[in-house]
Amino acid sequence: MDSSTLFGIATIGYILAMVTYIVYIAFRNKTIGIIASTITIVSFIAHTGAFFMRWYEGYIMGLRSLWHPPISNLYESIIFFVWCLILGYIIIEIKYTNRSFGAFVTPIAGLALAFIEMTGMSKEIEPLVPALQSNWLLAHVTMSFISYALFGLSFATALMYLIEKTEKKTEPAYIFWSFSLGILIVLLIAMTMDYLEFHVAATTSENIKNYLFKATFKSANSVVAITSWIGSFIIIGMVWAFGHHLKRLIGALNVTPELLDELTYKTVAIGFPIFTLGGLIFGAIWADQAWGVYWSWDPKETWSLITWFVYAFFLHARLMRGWRGKRAAIVSVIGFVAVVFTYLGVNLLLSGLHSYGSLS
Amino acid sequence: MAEKEKSFVDRLWDFFASVKLAIVLFSLIALTSIIGTVIEQNASPEKNIIVLKRLVGENLAPTVYRILDILGFMDMYHSWWFVTLLVLFAMNLIICSLERLPRIWNLIKEPVKPLNPERIPAFPIRKEIVIRHSPETVREALVQSVKQLGFKPMNSPLEDGGYQLYAQKGNWSRLGVYITHLSIIMIMIGAVIGIFFGFNGFLNLPEGYTSDVAYSRKDSKPHPLGFSIRCDDFDVEFYGMSDMPKDYRSWLTVFKDGKEVMKKMIEVNSPLKFEGYTFYQSSYGMLSTGRGFFIFKVKGPGGKTETITKIMGESFIIPGTNIKGTIKKFSPALAISQDGKTYTYAQMMNNPAVYIEFTENGKPKYSGWILKRYPQTWRLPDGSIVQFIDYWGVQYTGLQVRKDPGVWIVYLGCVVMAIGLYMAFFMSHKRIWLIASKAKEGTLIRILATANKNRAGFERKVETLVSNLNREV
Numbered sequence: 001m002d003s004s005t006l007f008g009i010a011t012i013g014y015i016l017a018m019v020t021y022i023v024y025i026a027f028r029n030k031t032i033g034i035i036a037s038t039i040t041i042v043s044f045i046a047h048t049g050a051f052f053m054r055w056y057e058g059y060i061m062g063l064r065s066l067w068h069p070p071i072s073n074l075y076e077s078i079i080f081f082v083w084c085l086i087l088g089y090i091i092i093e094i095k096y097t098n099r100s101f102g103a104f105v106t107p108i109a110g111l112a113l114a115f116i117e118m119t120g121m122s123k124e125i126e127p128l129v130p131a132l133q134s135n136w137l138l139a140h141v142t143m144s145f146i147s148y149a150l151f152g153l154s155f156a157t158a159l160m161y162l163i164e165k166t167e168k169k170t171e172p173a174y175i176f177w178s179f180s181l182g183i184l185i186v187l188l189i190a191m192t193m194d195y196l197e198f199h200v201a202a203t204t205s206e207n208i209k210n211y212l213f214k215a216t217f218k219s220a221n222s223v224v225a226i227t228s229w230i231g232s233f234i235i236i237g238m239v240w241a242f243g244h245h246l247k248r249l250i251g252a253l254n255v256t257p258e259l260l261d262e263l264t265y266k267t268v269a270i271g272f273p274i275f276t277l278g279g280l281i282f283g284a285i286w287a288d289q290a291w292g293v294y295w296s297w298d299p300k301e302t303w304s305l306i307t308w309f310v311y312a313f314f315l316h317a318r319l320m321r322g323w324r325g326k327r328a329a330i331v332s333v334i335g336f337v338a339v340v341f342t343y344l345g346v347n348l349l350l351s352g353l354h355s356y357g358s359l360s
Numbered sequence: 361m362a363e364k365e366k367s368f369v370d371r372l373w374d375f376f377a378s379v380k381l382a383i384v385l386f387s388l389i390a391l392t393s394i395i396g397t398v399i400e401q402n403a404s405p406e407k408n409i410i411v412l413k414r415l416v417g418e419n420l421a422p423t424v425y426r427i428l429d430i431l432g433f434m435d436m437y438h439s440w441w442f443v444t445l446l447v448l449f450a451m452n453l454i455i456c457s458l459e460r461l462p463r464i465w466n467l468i469k470e471p472v473k474p475l476n477p478e479r480i481p482a483f484p485i486r487k488e489i490v491i492r493h494s495p496e497t498v499r500e501a502l503v504q505s506v507k508q509l510g511f512k513p514m515n516s517p518l519e520d521g522g523y524q525l526y527a528q529k530g531n532w533s534r535l536g537v538y539i540t541h542l543s544i545i546m547i548m549i550g551a552v553i554g555i556f557f558g559f560n561g562f563l564n565l566p567e568g569y570t571s572d573v574a575y576s577r578k579d580s581k582p583h584p585l586g587f588s589i590r591c592d593d594f595d596v597e598f599y600g601m602s603d604m605p606k607d608y609r610s611w612l613t614v615f616k617d618g619k620e621v622m623k624k625m626i627e628v629n630s631p632l633k634f635e636g637y638t639f640y641q642s643s644y645g646m647l648s649t650g651r652g653f654f655i656f657k658v659k660g661p662g663g664k665t666e667t668i669t670k671i672m673g674e675s676f677i678i679p680g681t682n683i684k685g686t687i688k689k690f691s692p693a694l695a696i697s698q699d700g701k702t703y704t705y706a707q708m709m710n711n712p713a714v715y716i717e718f719t720e721n722g723k724p725k726y727s728g729w730i731l732k733r734y735p736q737t738w739r740l741p742d743g744s745i746v747q748f749i750d751y752w753g754v755q756y757t758g759l760q761v762r763k764d765p766g767v768w769i770v771y772l773g774c775v776v777m778a779i780g781l782y783m784a785f786f787m788s789h790k791r792i793w794l795i796a797s798k799a800k801e802g803t804l805i806r807i808l809a810t811a812n813k814n815r816a817g818f819e820r821k822v823e824t825l826v827s828n829l830n831r832e833v
């Protein structure tokens with residue numbers, strides 16, 4: 001067995017776990033909950049095994065030294081992000097003996113893994129170009145992704161907090177969370193459609209490099225594209241219209257808003273220093289060593305700084321009257337959107353806008 | 361008392377001391393920064409007009425461009441308004457910290473005091489146990505258990521013959537926030553020093569050449585270094601037989617007042633530093649007018665080895681024979697097409713090859729390509745070996761030249777920031793009191809404790825302490 005088979009098993013496992021956690025939330029059946037946790041842990045073990053195997057494979061292929069764990073390209077770093085996210089989640093599940101976060105955390109993992117499949121990004125073990133052979137870069141990437149995973153967890157708890165705390169459908173916080181959740185669901189569905197169309201039904205014989213949204217928004221068939229947009233608005237509208245039912249579901253699961261608020265703060269409080277040191281400082285040191293400039297305001301650096309300011313906003317907002325609770329949770333959700341944009345948006349959207357680099 | 365009318369200075373101070381301003385500045389800096397990531401900075405106008413056409417359409421693009429240009433968005437991180445935002449941010453940070461520091465300082469300086477056993481305030485962590493021994497006999501056990509939590513307890517006697525143990529630790533951790541804030545100011549000062557007193561330039565140095573200037577990135581003007589630097593050699597190493605570069609290396613020598621003072625091989629992540637200047641390996645290339653030296657290591661059938669340096673068209677003799685090799689052709693990147701023809705596939709030295717004709721006593725013997733990266737091509741039919749070492753003097757190394765007298769302040773600020781964040785998030789100020797008073801059945805021990813961070817964690821430790829005490833005494 002090689003690492004990619006094991007990664008495949010883990011991917012399927014996480015997606016199964018996601019479905020099981022959602023079923024668990026809906027029916028509150030303890031056995032289903034235990035099944036969900038078991039699937040998650042088994043997949044995590046497979047994932048861990050795959051990670052070390054890939055590490056070893058890179059070494060025996062002579063492409064990397066033993067000091068270079070497999071976290072050097074987009075594919076490997078997303079895999080590592082999911083690993084940290086699930087590890088963090090398992091720790092929280094055990095420490096707080098509460099499974100219901102699973103339904104909010106595993107979709108993030110599912111989205112990330114589906115994203116790999118849909119974009120058709122390279123999964124090859126690549127040799128390191130000279131600029132990447134740096135221990136600072138290694139520390140930078142590792143710590144960045146650990147902090148991203150922590151921010152991902154705080155995103156999940158903040159969203160749950162908002163669901164529990166909002167009363168009226170016209171209240172801005174309610175509109176905010178229902179739209180955010182709606183968009184998350186739309187993305188999940190759109191990627192599933194891509195998957196079904198291109199991998200299962202195999203409707204196309206040609207080798208499309210990037211499937212992302214080709215089955216929906218970016219379909220060559222304009223009827224499909226327009227229907228997708230209309231469908232998305234309907235889904236978001238439905239989440240808005242029926243979202244208050246979620247509140248009862250979460251409320252019945254013994255997660256108090258206070259616990260969620262505490263978890264949101266704690267994950268940011270651990271993630272922020274790790275991001276500052278690893279994401280910003282080590283990144284700057286690496287750039288200084290490799291190119292002689294520790295800061296050059298390039299889009300990636302600037303987006304890291306924007307993310308940093310959003311979380312600084314979060315930490316300081318708690319010091320002001322009226323800014324604890326709902327508003328702080330909204331800031332935490334925005335923070336994670338900035339994280340995702342820093343990692344993917346810069347490569348995907350901005351580089352498409354200009355003509356440098358792209359997904360490869 | 362009627363509120364006094366605040367002076368203008370006081371109001372200004374309050375404005376800059378507020379966290380609300382900080383929140384506003386965080387948002388403004390983050391939001392405006394986004395624009396600078398969409399519009400390519402310091403790019404040619406055409407590039408950004410194309411970007412704007414995609415965003416706002418053909419018709420609006422030129423107008424939007426003009427407006428953004430006037431507002432400085434084409435180089436926004438150096439525009440007057442963005443710099444103003446950063447200055448406001450720095451003032452906010454300094455004044456806010458100064459405003460709060462005295463109060464925090466007093467809190468840190470304040471020693472823990474024993475409590476009044478009659479009027480104990482409501483502490484978040486409180487436990488009680490009764491032990492069937494006199495207070496004196498359990499004293500040592502109590503002191504030990506508090507020490508185990510990392511405290512150095514002090515003792516104060518009670519009137520009833522009991523006593524009180526009390527201690528605190530981590531009171532300095534309250535400074536963590538201010539150390540973090542200070543570090544941001546340090547980094548900003550370091551950056552400003554770099555901008556005003558630094559130099560950012562480049563130097564393309566061919567193999568064998570020496571330069572005592574570098575060229576500014578801004579206007580390409582020569583900038584005297586005060587010493588000179590020579591490129592002895594440049595080389596690219598590849599992964600296996602592929603064209604994927606593994607390493608770029610330059611061998612450099614520094615001369616000061618005519619004397620050689622330093623020799624170093626630099627790589628991408630390992631620059632050369634001399635007198636405040638740093639030379640980074642950043643690019644490389646071939647000289648268009650290149651006339652270089654072929655370097656061979658030639659081993660005759662008798663086993664004698666010689667190193668030979670020749671230019672194009674010159675000849676050499678293989679030691680111990682009458683065979684003469686003449687250099688005829690060179691290709692920086694030789695490839696063979698499907699029909700067996702050779703051609704050059706790149707203008708970089710990806711696969712350097714030299715074509716040599718060998719004759720013996722004037723009669724043609726054999727000829728062919730010798731490739732630097734393929735040792736099997738070095739061996740001649742008669743067993744001699746012509747190793748192609750290098751074609752020297754035709755490549756230049758592209759050096760990034762920087763002088764940044766502020767960078768050490770930036771790095772120091774980074775270290776300080778790491779310390780500050782560690783103190784702010786992972787340490788807490790903890791206080792604990794154990795009041796042991798005489799009771800009918802023995803000793804009543806009341807345990808009271810607080811922590812300003814991670815109270816639940818501290819409570820668990822206190823609970824362990826209590827259960828240990830119950831077990832031991």
Ligand code: HEM
Binds near residue numbers: 378379380382
């Ligand atoms: C990006 C820049 C900044 C960073 C990284 C930063 C960092 C921090 C951190 C890590 C904390 C501790 C938060 C916690 O424990 O939850 C903190 C607290 C604080 N910050 Fe900042 N800060 C920044 C800018 C500012 C600015 C501009 C102000 C000006 C008003 C400010 C005022 C405060 C105050 C008043 C506290 C609370 C202090 C206390 O609890 O005693 N910060 N800051």
